[in-house]
Amino acid sequence: MAAITPGLAGHKGLRGEILLELKRAQPLTANELADVFRVSANAIRRHLKELEAEGLVLYERQQRGTGAPTHSFRLSPSGEALFPTRYGEALTDVLAFIAQHNGREAVREMFAHQFRAEAERLRVELAEASLEDKVAAVVDLLSRQGFMAAWSVEQDTLKLAQHNCAVRAAAEQFPEICAAEVDFLRAVLDTHVQRDAYIPDGCNACEYSITLADISGSPAADNGQSREES
The missing domain is CATH 1.10.10.10 (Winged helix-like DNA-binding domain superfamily/Winged helix DNA-binding domain)
Incomplete structure (x- = not known):
């Protein structure tokens, strides 16, 4: 898409x-x-x-x-530098201050809290939506935030790509941001999400594979395996 x-x-x-x-x-x-x-x-x-x-x-x-x-x-x-960034060095400086005075765990919890709140809002808004519609809504949100997101379907997997990292300077020093983003995607989409490519590693995009399955409340959720929808 x-x-x-x-x-x-x-x-x-x-x-x-x-x-x-x-x-x-x-x-x-x-x-x-x-x-x-x-x-x-x-x-x-x-x-x-x-x-x-x-x-x-x-x-x-x-x-x-x-x-x-x-x-x-x-x-x-x-x-x-023509592409969007959010707060740039200012964000990195604030995170460094928090880490120095409160520890890296405080940075992790700050982003976890922010993403949890956004995930809960979207889960309510998209409660009746299909997985594809949920992915489309997430892509729209990420793109409005400057991440140049897109999605596509490949066999039984959805692919989500972010071609711009709007917080790259901060993410390179604080990968807690990226870990919280993965948890956010899993919470909103309620299925298995795997990161396949990562901009801070030198890739052109952050890319995710999203299994076309609903693991919420299924036996597979207990052992970390997803099941396919019937």
């Missing part, structure tokens, strides 16, 4: 779309971007050259299979 993506001030049209696509799936070649947008590779290269001149993209030579090396493009630090 399509992500709800942020607007990039000053970068509309194809230039803005190139930046968004690089955020989702970097590194990408000009030919790969041309395939995505169904325009010529030369048109893409012109935009990439302009974005490089502005300091928003970088390129590197990559060897992909046989043949000559190709240029792959990714966002520069300035390009990454």
Whole structure:
């Protein structure tokens, strides 16, 4: 399902779309971007050259299979900075202060409390919703918070991806934020959720697999295994 993506001030049209696509799936070649947008590779290269001149993209030579090396493009630090962040260094400083004076457990409990309250609100709001509708609601919430979330269905599993970490600076120092997010997803969706990729580890997105099952109150919930819906 399509992500709800942020607007990039000053970068509309194809230039803005190139930046968004690089955020989702970097590194990408000009030919790969041309395939995505169904325009010529030369048109893409012109935009990439302009974005490089502005300091928003970088390129590197990559060897992909046989043949000559190709240029792959990714966002520069300035390009990454175009995407939403929530509080940035201020949040990190506040968390460091709390950890120093009250311990890391206080940081964990603060985020656990925040996510529990949000999860309870959504559980009430989505009590009669299907799992797919619950995931769509979570994706909408995360996207409005700047996480560029999207979801899709692959066989018996739902996939949720966050292509931007709006609290990355804090999350890299305080993984308690990310642990609380996983618990939040499990509480709202009431099924097994597994994290498959993690932005602080260098991945392009934080990705989750969501089993199409309801483990609430089932025997499988006691032994950590989910059961499929009939």
